[in-house]
Amino acid sequence: MTEAVLALEHVSKFFGTVIALRDVSIAAKAGEVLCLLGDNGAGKSTLIKTLSGVHKPSEGKILIDGTPVILDSPRDALDRGIATVFQDLATVPLMSIARNFFMGREPTTGKGPFRRLDWDYMCETTRKEMKDLGIDVRDPTQAVGTLSGGERQCLAIARAVHFGARVLILDEPTSALGVHQASVVLRIIVRARARGLAVIFITHNVHHAYPVADEFTILNRGRSIGTFHKSDVSRDAVLEMMAGGKELVDLEAELKAASAA
Amino acid sequence: MNHQDVPATPAVPIESSTSAAMLARRDERVRKVSRWRQLMVRPEMGAIAGTILVFIFFLIVAGDSGMFSAKGMVNFLEVSAQLGILAAIAALLMIGGEFDLSVGSMIAFSSMVIAIPSIVWGWPLWACILLAFALSALVGFINGLIVVRTGLPSFIVTLAGLFVLRGLTLALTRGITNRTQVSGINELVATDPIGHFFSGVVFENFFQWMGKMGWIATRPDGLPLAQGMPVSVLWWIGLTAFATWILLRTRFGNWIFATGGDPVAARNVGVPVARVKILLFMAMAMTGTLFAAIQVLDSGSADTLRGTQKEFEAIIAVVVGGTLLTGGYGSAVGASFGALIFGTVQMGIFYTGVDTDWFKVFLGIMVLVAVLFNNYVRKRVTGSR
Numbered sequence: 116m117t118e119a120v121l122a123l124e125h126v127s128k129f130f131g132t133v134i135a136l137r138d139v140s141i142a143a144k145a146g147e148v149l150c151l152l153g154d155n156g157a158g159k160s161t162l163i164k165t166l167s168g169v170h171k172p173s174e175g176k177i178l179i180d181g182t183p184v185i186l187d188s189p190r191d192a193l194d195r196g197i198a199t200v201f202q203d204l205a206t207v208p209l210m211s212i213a214r215n216f217f218m219g220r221e222p223t224t225g226k227g228p229f230r231r232l233d234w235d236y237m238c239e240t241t242r243k244e245m246k247d248l249g250i251d252v253r254d255p256t257q258a259v260g261t262l263s264g265g266e267r268q269c270l271a272i273a274r275a276v277h278f279g280a281r282v283l284i285l286d287e288p289t290s291a292l293g294v295h296q297a298s299v300v301l302r303i304i305v306r307a308r309a310r311g312l313a314v315i316f317i318t319h320n321v322h323h324a325y326p327v328a329d330e331f332t333i334l335n336r337g338r339s340i341g342t343f344h345k346s347d348v349s350r351d352a353v354l355e356m357m358a359g360g361k362e363l364v365d366l367e368a369e370l371k372a373a374s375a376a
Numbered sequence: 377m378n379h380q381d382v383p384a385t386p387a388v389p390i391e392s393s394t395s396a397a398m399l400a401r402r403d404e405r406v407r408k409v410s411r412w413r414q415l416m417v418r419p420e421m422g423a424i425a426g427t428i429l430v431f432i433f434f435l436i437v438a439g440d441s442g443m444f445s446a447k448g449m450v451n452f453l454e455v456s457a458q459l460g461i462l463a464a465i466a467a468l469l470m471i472g473g474e475f476d477l478s479v480g481s482m483i484a485f486s487s488m489v490i491a492i493p494s495i496v497w498g499w500p501l502w503a504c505i506l507l508a509f510a511l512s513a514l515v516g517f518i519n520g521l522i523v524v525r526t527g528l529p530s531f532i533v534t535l536a537g538l539f540v541l542r543g544l545t546l547a548l549t550r551g552i553t554n555r556t557q558v559s560g561i562n563e564l565v566a567t568d569p570i571g572h573f574f575s576g577v578v579f580e581n582f583f584q585w586m587g588k589m590g591w592i593a594t595r596p597d598g599l600p601l602a603q604g605m606p607v608s609v610l611w612w613i614g615l616t617a618f619a620t621w622i623l624l625r626t627r628f629g630n631w632i633f634a635t636g637g638d639p640v641a642a643r644n645v646g647v648p649v650a651r652v653k654i655l656l657f658m659a660m661a662m663t664g665t666l667f668a669a670i671q672v673l674d675s676g677s678a679d680t681l682r683g684t685q686k687e688f689e690a691i692i693a694v695v696v697g698g699t700l701l702t703g704g705y706g707s708a709v710g711a712s713f714g715a716l717i718f719g720t721v722q723m724g725i726f727y728t729g730v731d732t733d734w735f736k737v738f739l740g741i742m743v744l745v746a747v748l749f750n751n752y753v754r755k756r757v758t759g760s761r
């Protein structure tokens with residue numbers, strides 16, 4: 116069995132009296148996509164925030180390459196090659212696209228007191244990486260506040276793909292995207308996996324989850340119900356495990372019965 | 377390269393240079409508008425326009441009052457410069473999402489840290505100045521640490537600092553000297569190795585030459601009335617240029633915008649938000665010391681009342697300069713124009729002989745207008761989404 120690049124062992128996270136995660140263990144392996152499923156409020160975002168250094172676990176351990184680590188900050192996680200697309204995207208509306216893209220990891224040129232932002236490189240790279248996601252950036256100096264929700268989501272994804280050297284974490288990255296853009300993102304996930312990255316992917320859409328996932332971990336009310344290999348579960352089984360999946364199947368049956376009557 | 381067409385979507389004003397590579401591959405969806413329209417959404421535009429209006433106004437009503445003689449101009453430039461020094465760094469702090477109400481008291485505190493040891497205890501002046509800088513760095517560090525650790529608004533944290541520092545200054549000064557004023561520093565400046573960084577004038581030869589040419593007024597002995605440019609003006613220009621460089625062209629500048637724009641987002645993508653804020657508070661407090669050093673060495677005395685209300689004047693200059701009170705957007709150049717408006721109007725009212733009480737009325741109204749205008753610009757920049 117391949118060793119996990121990034122793993123949680125018996126992690127709990129409490130916010131005051133709220134138990135957001137309880138005794139959860141997961142493992143993301145190089146060259147594999149781990150899909151996190153679960154209802155709203157199940158603790159998925161809390162889990163990935165723990166993995167990306169935003170929250171410190173209240174109990175349990177974070178392991179990188181099998182070694183216990185303490186992630187002090189998101190910067191610490193990024194330095195270790197863990198890049199995340201947060202559900203709220205973590206973009207600053209008043210700043211330009213290029214400034215947002217490199218926020219926290221700005222390239223510089225020149226030495227000593229003349230060290231300055233490598234502005235040309237920033238604009239070029241932003242355009243190129245966004246183009247890979249099918250977004251033609253009109254003007255990298257345009258404020259992010261003027262972008263559409265989908266464009267902003269693509270910016271956050273492009274940024275994480277650019278900086279994620281080892282682990283790529285995506286929290287509902289396709290929620291604001293059209294069919295075409297969503298498939299582009301799925302392709303990006305597959306490409307990252309082929310490059311040997313470990314990918315953790317959260318989505319409510321079975322059509323997005325099933326094609327790219329290697330494993331599924333299901334969270335329910337802060338606990339992990341189990342992890343399944345793709346070969347062990349069918350698409351319908353995954354749908355049933357997903358948020359509201361059961362209801363959807365039932366509804367379909369109900370409607371069928373109604374129209375037959 | 378055609379410079380007349382520039383991207384039309386309200387470009388984020390903080391990027392002035394458009395790279396050649398970018399222009400070459402311009403998207404057809406970018407509507408072309410005039411350079412004028414693009415300039416209009418830069419944060420400092422309001423202040424620059426305001427400066428022009430103020431100058432035109434006083435040229436008309438006070439053109440022959442001596443306000444625009446060399447001596448008069450040096451006067452209002454000096455007033456503007458002292459505030460502008462504070463405003464340049466206050467702009468960075470406000471763009472970073474915070475402000476410092478304690479800086480006025482910091483000025484008084486630093487004045488006494490410079491004056492008491494040098495006059496009462498006979499320390500060398502340069503050592504006192506360095507001590508004042510070190511202490512203000514410490515106070516700034518504490519301000520910043522409390523703000524980032526507690527998450528309390530800097531308004532309340534530095535309001536506490538405003539009273540604590542002023543009270544401490546009064547208590548210590550009275551305790552040590554039995555007075556609230558310490559004078560006699562003039563004698564120390566001439567022989568001090570760093571005294572001239574903070575006092576006196578520069579370009580004296582140039583001013584004398586202008587006097588000889590008959591361009592500026594001279595005294596009976598042939599020397600010009602305005603002997604030179606006060607060093608504070610150089611500090612003002614230098615600090616504004618420095619702050620602008622930091623904001624627009626450095627990594628730290630990007631962190632300042634990010635920290636003020638959305639601290640949570642900034643932290644999540646790896647910006648060391650706490651470090652940025654603490655450094656900005658330290659820079660602000662140390663700028664208070666610079667202001668104190670300039671005033672004390674220039675006037676030769678320190679007073680426990682020094683710096684009163686400077687915290688508000690600095691905020692006014694910054695806001696008039698187009699910086700959003702809520703952070704994330706603004707400019708140091710704007711702040712320095714804000715300070716220039718402030719200084720010009722203050723001296724202008726003096727020269728026109730209008731009751732100076734009207735200056736406060738003017739200030740209040742100007743702030744309100746500036747905030748409304750900034751709000752409008754912000755909506756344009758973010759596409760009011």
Ligand SMILES: Nc1ncnc2c1ncn2[C@@H]1O[C@H](COP(=O)(O)OP(=O)(O)O)[C@@H](O)[C@H]1O
Pocket residue numbers: 130133134135153154155156157158159160161162
């Ligand atoms: N910072 C926080 N403070 C308090 N409660 C929180 C915080 N973050 C998340 N929670 C709670 O933890 C639970 C899990 O939230 P979250 O991880 O966002 O769920 P999901 O992403 O699966 O929808 C929710 O009940 C939420 O209210």
Ligand SMILES: [Mg+2]
Pocket residue numbers: 159160161202286
């Ligand atoms: Mg979530």
